[in-house]
Amino acid sequence: MSHGVLPKEVADGTRMGIAPLARRLHAVGVTPNSVTLLGFAITFVGCALLAADRPLAAAIVLLIGTLADSLDGQLARLAGGGTRFGAFLDSTVDRLADAALLGAAASIGAAHADRLLFWSALLALVASFVVSYTRAKAESLGLTADVGLAPREARLTILLVGAGVWGLTGFEPLFVAAVLGTAILATVTVIQRVVHVARAASEAVR
Numbered sequence: 001m002s003h004g005v006l007p008k009e010v011a012d013g014t015r016m017g018i019a020p021l022a023r024r025l026h027a028v029g030v031t032p033n034s035v036t037l038l039g040f041a042i043t044f045v046g047c048a049l050l051a052a053d054r055p056l057a058a059a060i061v062l063l064i065g066t067l068a069d070s071l072d073g074q075l076a077r078l079a080g081g082g083t084r085f086g087a088f089l090d091s092t093v094d095r096l097a098d099a100a101l102l103g104a105a106a107s108i109g110a111a112h113a114d115r116l117l118f119w120s121a122l123l124a125l126v127a128s129f130v131v132s133y134t135r136a137k138a139e140s141l142g143l144t145a146d147v148g149l150a151p152r153e154a155r156l157t158i159l160l161v162g163a164g165v166w167g168l169t170g171f172e173p174l175f176v177a178a179v180l181g182t183a184i185l186a187t188v189t190v191i192q193r194v195v196h197v198a199r200a201a202s203e204a205v206r
Contacts, residue, residue, distance in 0.1 A: 018067060022074035032075040032082055036090050039068025043097045051104040053111075055175065056167025059160055062101070066156055069094065091132075094152065098128050101159060105179050112172075120180040127186035128155060134193040143200045148189030150182065158182050 025035070043065030050058035072090060076082030102125040109118030131148065138145035150158075162178020165171075 018071050019074060022071055022078060025071070026075055026078040030075065032072040032079060032086050033089055035068055035072040035075055036086070036093050039065050039072065040093045040097055042068060044100055047097075047100040047104040050101070050163060051107045053108065054167075055163045058104075059164035059167055062160055062163065065097070066160065069097070091136075095129065095132065098152070098155075099125060101156075102128065102179075105159075105175075114172075114176065117176045117179060120176065120183045124155075124179055124183035124186055127183060127190055128152075130190045131186055131193065134190060134197065138193070138197045138200075141201075143197055145193040145197050147196050148192040150185035150189045155182050155186060158185070 043062060046058045046061035046065055049055075049061055069090075072086075073082075076086055076090075102121045106118050106121035106125070109115065109121055131150070132152070135145045158178050159182055162175040165178075166175035
């Protein structure tokens with residue numbers, strides 16, 4: 001699976017870091033679905049903090065929510081691979097979390113009369129959804145489309161770093177740059193996935 005612009009070492013290190021917690025939770029009977037829903041609740045709180053112009057607190061809470069999103073996948077593997085409903089729930093909640101985060105960014109742009117932030121957030125939202133859709137549609141056709149510069153892990157990392165740096169420095173344009181960068185990278189990823197699927201489909205009919 002491609003991690004895009006996110007270094008593989010960072011993604012793998014995060015998973016290894018929370019692996020002991022996943023094993024403990026599995027041992028006491030915590031289910032992946034409960035962690036999925038809890039992670040979404042935490043993420044929603046982080047998005048509300050972001051919309052309220054509290055970026056540092058938002059970044060911390062969103063980081064916890066993001067780690068919970070990785071944790072539910074590990075719990076599912078420990079439980080034998082998880083269930084079909086669990087996979088459906090996780091994917092659905094991910095889309096809701098993305099919408100909440102980028103919706104919060106758009107609301108900041110509207111409140112601050114920052115057109116660049118507002119439109120960048122909307123473009124990032126649409127492109128992010130299409131990134132996910134292209135993969136799901138390709139897999140429904142028996143193909144793969146897990147390529148590209150900005151899969152979800154990479155997009156979340158960019159946005160979290162942007163919010164955190166804004167909170168630490170008080171310089172909002174850094175967050176605007178993160179949202180704009182996410183929008184551009186997600187758009188490029190859509191194009192990369194369409195090209196990848198077009199090539200794979202063409203080879204399949206030869």
